[in-house]
Amino acid sequence: MEKNKKKKNKWKRYFFTLLLLNVSALVIIVLLIFWPVNHSIVPFSEHKATHESSEFIIRTTKKNLNELINAYMYEYLKDSKHQYRVSLDEDVHLIGELPVFSTTVPIQVHLEPIVQENGDVILKQKSISLGLMELPNKKIMEYMDKYLPVPKWVSIDPEKEEIYVAVTQMEIKSNFRVSVEQMDLEANNLAFKLKIPYETLGIETLLMKQP
Incomplete structure (x- = not known):
């Protein structure tokens, strides 16, 4: 009985660790998508040549x-x-x-x-x-x-x-x-x-x- 309880707690730890990793990855992806663009970067269509x-x-x-x-x-x-x-x-x-x-x-x-x-x-x-x-x-x-x-x-x-x-x-x-x-x-x-x-x-x- 004691052995089954330890085994069950071990699988819970694995589950929550995996869940934490997935949530972290999702947060990073969301941040990359919605993070404000650096204003010093000009869109391609607005770049002009330094020479004419x-x-x-x-x-x-x-x-x-x-x-x-x-x-x-x-x-x-x-x-x-x-x-x-x-x-x-x-x-x-x-x-x-x-x-x-x-x-x-x-x-x-x-x-x-x-x-x-x-x-x-x-x-x-x-x-x-x-x-x-x-x-x-x-x-x-x-x-x-x-x-x-x-x-x-x-x-x-x-x-x-x-x-x-x-x-x-x-x-x-x-x-x-x-x-x-x-x-x-x-x-x-x-x-x-x-x-x-x-x-x-x-x-x-x-x-x-x-x-």
Whole structure:
């Protein structure tokens, strides 16, 4: 009789222990469901991007870039009396003509491209000739600055004997922004950074999901 009573009390303890565990688990689940949300956590639909654009690196070759430059220059100079073109080889080779004494004289300039931190390019003059005329480099670049038609984002500096190409200031109809990342002509390694504003694609703000 005493043994049966102890056995019965033992099963009661097991029952109440199991019941307590189940009640505790239920309380924890309820707390997790109904516990107030931390106000510092913003719902997904309210998250906004810290940037308003995306950037892509585009790699190309001298041949492709050369074709693009000269296609642009052809369109830009189609109503001009004086034509010139660019040839990319081990350096930037500008070939054209300038008006001198009521005639035109062929001009050739070899330039070294130096990429700037902001993505623009300085074309540093390496050698320059104006027909058979023997003139100082500075004087020839003064003629270039005066007579050579260039886009407004290109400026010729006779004092420094260089041409500044503000690639980042180019006006592109798509509203994209271009900058030069790398221009190693000898290794045929050319890279450009293309920045695409979201508004250009009709996206006001990019939604970001927090981890």
